[in-house]
Amino acid sequence: MNTSPPRSLRHAAGRPSPTLEDLALAAGVSRSTASRAINGGDRVSPAAQAAVDRAVVALGYIPNRAARSLVTRRTSSIALVIPEPDVRVMMDPFFAVVITGITEALRETDVQLVLLMSRTDDDSARTLRYLRGGHVDGAIVVSHHEADSWARSLAETGLPTIFIGRPWDMTFDVTYVDTDNVGGGKLAAQHLSGIGRRRLATVAGPADMTAAVDRLRGWKAGLAEAGLPEGPVVHADFTTDGAAAAARLLLAEHPDIDGIFAASDLMALGVMEAIQAAGKTVPGDIALMGYDNHAVAETASTPLTTITQPMVEMAVKAGSMLLEEIEAPGSHPEPVIYSTRLVERESTSVAPTASAANA
Amino acid sequence: MNTSPPRSLRHAAGRPSPTLEDLALAAGVSRSTASRAINGGDRVSPAAQAAVDRAVVALGYIPNRAARSLVTRRTSSIALVIPEPDVRVMMDPFFAVVITGITEALRETDVQLVLLMSRTDDDSARTLRYLRGGHVDGAIVVSHHEADSWARSLAETGLPTIFIGRPWDMTFDVTYVDTDNVGGGKLAAQHLSGIGRRRLATVAGPADMTAAVDRLRGWKAGLAEAGLPEGPVVHADFTTDGAAAAARLLLAEHPDIDGIFAASDLMALGVMEAIQAAGKTVPGDIALMGYDNHAVAETASTPLTTITQPMVEMAVKAGSMLLEEIEAPGSHPEPVIYSTRLVERESTSVAPTASAANA
DNA sequence: TTGTAGGCGTTATCAA
DNA sequence: TTGATAACGCCTACAA
Numbered sequence: 106m107n108t109s110p111p112r113s114l115r116h117a118a119g120r121p122s123p124t125l126e127d128l129a130l131a132a133g134v135s136r137s138t139a140s141r142a143i144n145g146g147d148r149v150s151p152a153a154q155a156a157v158d159r160a161v162v163a164l165g166y167i168p169n170r171a172a173r174s175l176v177t178r179r180t181s182s183i184a185l186v187i188p189e190p191d192v193r194v195m196m197d198p199f200f201a202v203v204i205t206g207i208t209e210a211l212r213e214t215d216v217q218l219v220l221l222m223s224r225t226d227d228d229s230a231r232t233l234r235y236l237r238g239g240h241v242d243g244a245i246v247v248s249h250h251e252a253d254s255w256a257r258s259l260a261e262t263g264l265p266t267i268f269i270g271r272p273w274d275m276t277f278d279v280t281y282v283d284t285d286n287v288g289g290g291k292l293a294a295q296h297l298s299g300i301g302r303r304r305l306a307t308v309a310g311p312a313d314m315t316a317a318v319d320r321l322r323g324w325k326a327g328l329a330e331a332g333l334p335e336g337p338v339v340h341a342d343f344t345t346d347g348a349a350a351a352a353r354l355l356l357a358e359h360p361d362i363d364g365i366f367a368a369s370d371l372m373a374l375g376v377m378e379a380i381q382a383a384g385k386t387v388p389g390d391i392a393l394m395g396y397d398n399h400a401v402a403e404t405a406s407t408p409l410t411t412i413t414q415p416m417v418e419m420a421v422k423a424g425s426m427l428l429e430e431i432e433a434p435g436s437h438p439e440p441v442i443y444s445t446r447l448v449e450r451e452s453t454s455v456a457p458t459a460s461a462a463n464a
Numbered sequence: 465m466n467t468s469p470p471r472s473l474r475h476a477a478g479r480p481s482p483t484l485e486d487l488a489l490a491a492g493v494s495r496s497t498a499s500r501a502i503n504g505g506d507r508v509s510p511a512a513q514a515a516v517d518r519a520v521v522a523l524g525y526i527p528n529r530a531a532r533s534l535v536t537r538r539t540s541s542i543a544l545v546i547p548e549p550d551v552r553v554m555m556d557p558f559f560a561v562v563i564t565g566i567t568e569a570l571r572e573t574d575v576q577l578v579l580l581m582s583r584t585d586d587d588s589a590r591t592l593r594y595l596r597g598g599h600v601d602g603a604i605v606v607s608h609h610e611a612d613s614w615a616r617s618l619a620e621t622g623l624p625t626i627f628i629g630r631p632w633d634m635t636f637d638v639t640y641v642d643t644d645n646v647g648g649g650k651l652a653a654q655h656l657s658g659i660g661r662r663r664l665a666t667v668a669g670p671a672d673m674t675a676a677v678d679r680l681r682g683w684k685a686g687l688a689e690a691g692l693p694e695g696p697v698v699h700a701d702f703t704t705d706g707a708a709a710a711a712r713l714l715l716a717e718h719p720d721i722d723g724i725f726a727a728s729d730l731m732a733l734g735v736m737e738a739i740q741a742a743g744k745t746v747p748g749d750i751a752l753m754g755y756d757n758h759a760v761a762e763t764a765s766t767p768l769t770t771i772t773q774p775m776v777e778m779a780v781k782a783g784s785m786l787l788e789e790i791e792a793p794g795s796h797p798e799p800v801i802y803s804t805r806l807v808e809r810e811s812t813s814v815a816p817t818a819s820a821a822n823a
Numbered sequence: 824t825t826g827t828a829g830g831c832g833t834t835a836t837c838a839a
Numbered sequence: 840t841t842g843a844t845a846a847c848g849c850c851t852a853c854a855a
Contacts, residue, residue, distance in 0.1 A: 122598060124832055135842045140834060148840060167597035171533035172832030175847045180530070182578065201559060208581045217594070219541065219578045222567045235576070238526040239481060345763065374763060404704065404733060406765045483848055494826045499850060509824060531848030534831045 123164040132160035143168065182217040183427060184244040186232060188253045189224065198399065199416065203247060203269060206420020214428065216242070229253070237262045243427045248272040248281070251313035265430040267423045271315045271440075280430065282423045282441045284414035286319030287326070289445035292412055293366040293394050294327025296447055300455045302364030302392050306337040306355055308348050308376055310368040317343070320368045320396060337362070341372055348375030356383045363391055364453075370395035370402040373409050373452075392453040408450035415443045482523040491519035502527065541576040542786060543600040545591060547612045548581065557758065558775065562606060562628060565779020573787065575601070588612070596621045602786045607631040607640070610672035624789040626782045630674045630799075639789065641782045641800045643773035645678030646685070648804035651771055652725040652753050653686025655806055659814045661723030661751050665696040665714055667707050667735055669727040676702070679727045679755060696721070700731055707734030715742045722750055723812075729754035729761040732768050732811075751812040767809035774802045 123131075129139035134153050141149045142157035149157075160166065174180050185207060187200065207218060219241060223232040236244055236259065243265035246255050251273045259266045260277035268281035297305055307324050310317025317340075325335055339355045341347040348367060356362065356379055365380075367373035373395030380391050387393045387407050395402050398413035419441075426438050482490075488498040493512050501508045501516035508516075519525065533539050544566060546559065566577060578600060582591040595603055595618065602624035605614050610632045618625045619636035627640035656664055666683050669676025676699075684694055698714045700706040707726060715721065715738060724739075726732035732754030739750050746752045746766050754761050757772035778800075785797050 122596075125834095126832080136833085137835090137842055137844095138840085141841090144834085150840060153840080165596075167593060169534070169832050170597065170599050171530045171539070172847090173834075174530035175528070175534055175832080175849090176834045178847085185579075197560075201556075204579065205581070208579070212587070215590075217578050217580075217599075219576050220544075220563065220567070221576070222564070228571070231574075234526060237481075237524075238529070240529050240576075401760070401763075404760075484850090485848080495849080496826060496851075497824085500825090503850085507824060512824080528848050531831090532850075534833090534848080535850045537831085 122169075123166050124169070125166075128157065128160050128164060128166045131164055132156040178239070180240060180242050181215055182219055182241050183211075183431075184219050184221050184236060184241040186236070186244055186246040186255065187220070187222045188229065188232075188246070188255060189222065189249065200247070202416045203420045203423075206417045206422075207245060207424040209417075210421045210424025210428065216428070233258055233262075236264055243267075243431045245269060245423050245427055246272075249314050249316075250311075265427060265434065267427045267430070269420065269423050271319070273315060278437065280426065280438050280440060282419050282426065282443070283315075284416070284419060284443045285445050286316050287323035289396060289412040289414065290320035290323025290325075290366075290368075291327035291330075292323075292445060292447050293320075293396070294324050294331060294333075296410065296449075296453065297364040297366060297392055297394060298328070298331035298333055300392060300453060303333065304336065304359070304362050305333060305364040305366065306339070306359060306362045307366040308351050308355065308368065308372055309338055309340050310343050310372070312340055314343075317368055324366055341375070343369050343372060345371050345375040345378075348372030349378045350375075352376040352379035353382070356380065356385075364393075365391055366394045366396075368396050370397045370399035370405075370409055370411055373411070374401060374405060377405065377407065377452075387452050388454055394453060398448050402448070402450070405452075407452050410450045410453040411448050412445050413448050414445045419443050481528075482525050483528070484525075487516065487519050487523060487525045490523055491515040537598070539599060539601050540574055541578055541600050542570075542790075543578050543580050543595060543603040545595070545603055545605040545614065546579070546581045547588065547591075547605070547614060548583065548608065559606070561775045562779045562782075565776045565781075566604060566783040568776075569780045569783025569787065575787070592617055595623055602626075602790045604628060604782050604786055605631075608673050608675075609670075624786060624793065626786045626789070628779065628782050630678070632674060637796065639785065639797050639799060641778050641785065641802070642674075643775070643778060643802045644804050645675050646682035648755060648771040648773065649679035649682025649684075649725075649727075650686035650689075651682075651804060651806050652679075652755070653683050653690060653692075655769065655808075655812065656723040656725060656751055656753060657687070657690035657692055659751060659812060662692065663695065663718070663721050664692060664723040664725065665698070665718060665721045666725040667710050667714065667727065667731055668697055668699050669702050669731070671699055673702075676727055683725055700734070702728050702731060704730050704734040704737075707731030708737045709734075711735040711738035712741070715739065715744075723752075724750055725753045725755075727755050729756045729758035729764075729768055729770055732770070733760060733764060736764065736766065736811075746811050747813055753812055757807050761807075761809070764811075766811050769809045769812040770807050771804050772807050773804045778802050 125136055125139055129136045133156055138149055138153050139157050141147055142154050146154050221232045223229040246268050248268045248270045256272040256274040256277055256279050268279055271281055271283045272279055309321040337355055337359050339351040341351040365376055367376045373393055377387055380387055385391055395409040395411040398411045402409040402411045422441055484495050484498055488495045491498055492515055497508055497512050498516050500506055501513050505513050580591045582588040605627050607627045607629045615631040615633040615636055615638050627638055630640055630642045631638055668680040687694055696714055696718050698710040700710040724735055726735045732752055736746055739746055744750055754768040754770040757770045761768040761770045781800055
């Protein structure tokens, strides 16, 4: 097993940065006092504190993280693990939101975010090694697919970890944040049945992703509550093209459908293509719903009714929860679930609209 | 000045990980031999190497980065600096591409990517401190706005740095990668004039971003080459809504325009809105071009002719260039410019098409 | 080829 | 409140 750096990095020779020793000298105190002054100023006289503060700005002193980390066993950095083999999925604004939210949570901290993308199994092994190596104080995992066993792997390391999105393997009482996908799916069923549609179908997401499964579960529950039959279910891969193909089959087999719930806005776009290709209109013939309140939902030729969820808040929460768990190890915070909300647009307006002529 | 961590992170107490000492003991060699065996195996006998290798797997040994970094002065990590105050801009797939590309370049390396997003001036100061602190071996800066002075700041630190996108301040002979925005703008002018459009206008990007400025420069040059007048120029902020507003003004003032070049696909969408709101058609009345070959260009109600650029390659290149510069300090690689290519779609088809009836 | 010894910059312990 | 002093885990001359 090769534990050496595949490539080494040499450092550009520059003027060496001042050390704590230099700082203490300049401030006229001992290293210990300087150290204390720098770290919160516990048990240091105002005079000494002032002298050190002055020296810090004078010298442009910046503590050496490696040295500090070596003795404190803290790295002041956390990892964001993205076990996403597919580059296209990475394009999903979701990740931008997650990164932004976590960064926001870290803002008042000196904690840095290191990005761990593992696309291959090989990557995963390296990522896990990195995580176990104590190189970060905690991790946030964007959990998606059934296959990845990050939950168990990380539970075993004891590293403080927060999952964004309910992980598959719940046997390790992992801490996570999520949106109420079940509730969102139910909202969709309630809305479509509420506007009088009766022959409903859904284009669900991949069966190996919790978000997709939960939305489907909520959808079915909502239909049952409304006294409607389950109706046809087809699965697609959260992409526009995939959904278009799935919807074509769906429409061919069930030409009388009058309402479709697509489990994502991107998929709804594909479904809309298929509907129009079949010579039907939205919402005239078929009311269509998406999910996510993605930017495209608003700009679509027929703006999409969709489900919105507080993604940024969720990501911020994940960040702050991780910080808490790092500071208070052993505290196992409860999972946090954010509720979803319906956003009505033209694609489910009760009466057929002018835009239906688009078809 | 407070150089202390605003919040501290304590570590969960776990079984201490094996040290080099433990490894050496288990392998029956000295620390130095173990160290050498781990780092490339220079001057170590096959027997010793084998013993160490065995011990590594047996103990699950992982080198302590902090300790290693302390003595080697290398951190095996690089920073991606995103000086982007606007969250919405972060949603641009551009960043996903950049991150993916850099990660790809780092794949065979043990170098980690740390993300430095600085939205406020305060953030910038902290980011800069982090960079100067020697906490990373190099940095990649996504350079966008005129205001940020990262080029100078980083040049002063001597930290190996690569810019993605030509920086504004070129007085410090910074190394960068970019796409040929001038060439792309020229392509647009050539194409629109080539299909017979004569009264051309452009919705340019923000005047404080090099990409926007360069595209505009190329556009003007292309018009000149084609013997056409410069035509009207309006600026927008690379968003759909902003472009829609700008285009409304443009169309009101110049009702006879028959071709528009929007400096991004997202902006082209807004322009299309404005055109249709004005009761005109694309491409019947006005041929419309975008830029970026963004996913929306293909899915737009009238698919957009646009300019494509090898963004992933560019990002990968940035990563590998940085690694090179880190390994060979002082080598100042030449900037690399990737060429762009036209992608023809319906929005500039010569003859008016059925979709023109969309209006 | 191997091992010994010293030091990287910081924090933590403990006596003053 | 202060300041020696000893780690922290690793690499690297240097000597063997």
